[in-house]
Amino acid sequence: LQYSIHCTMVNLTKNCHKNDSENIKVIIGKLIDKADISIRPVISNFDCFQTNRSGNIQRLNQFNVALLESCATFLGIALSDDQGYKLFTKSTLVTRIYLGLMALMPAKC
Numbered sequence: 001l002q003y004s005i006h007c008t009m010v011n012l013t014k015n016c017h018k019n020d021s022e023n024i025k026v027i028i029g030k031l032i033d034k035a036d037i038s039i040r041p042v043i044s045n046f047d048c049f050q051t052n053r054s055g056n057i058q059r060l061n062q063f064n065v066a067l068l069e070s071c072a073t074f075l076g077i078a079l080s081d082d083q084g085y086k087l088f089t090k091s092t093l094v095t096r097i098y099l100g101l102m103a104l105m106p107a108k109c
Contacts, residue, residue, distance in 0.1 A: 020106050021049070023106050024048055024049070024105055024106065027104055027105065027106075028043065028044070028046070028048075031043050031101075031104070032044060034074075035071075035074055036070065036074065038067065038070060039067060039070050039071040039074055041063070041067075042060065042063050042067060042068065042071040042097070043071065043101070045059040045060060045062075045063075046059070046060070046098070046101045047059070048101070048102060048105045053098055056098050057094055057095065057098060060094045060097055060098060061090070061091075061094050065090050065093065068090065068093050068094065068097060069093070071097055072093060072096065072097055072100070075097065075100040075101070076100070077096050077097065077100050079093075
C-alpha cells in the first residue's frame with residue numbers, strides 16, 4: 001500500500017508546474033480514498049495551501065494519539081525502533097505527520 005501511494009504521488013507531481021492547486025487536490029483526494037475511514041478526518045484537516053505550518057499543527061493536534069498513530073502508519077512513518085520503543089511524543093508525531101504529508105505535495109518551484 002505504501003509503495004502504491006508513493007507511485008501515485010510521484011506520477012501526480014511530475015506535472016506540478018501545470019496546475020499545482022489542482023494536483024494538490026487530487027493528491028489529497030487519492031490519499032483520502034486509500035486511507036482507512038477512521039483516519040480520513042486527519043488527512044482532510046491538512047491544508048497545504050496554508051503559508052505557515054502552525055495552523056496545520058494545531059488542526060492535527062486535535063486528534064488523539066491512537067488516531068495519529070494510525071495515520072502515521074498509513075503514511076509509512078516509523079512509530080518505534082527495533083526494540084519496540086516508541087519514537088515520539090504527540091507533538092513530534094503531529095510534526096512528523098505534517099512533514100510526511102508535505103513531502104507528498106508538489107515541490108514549490
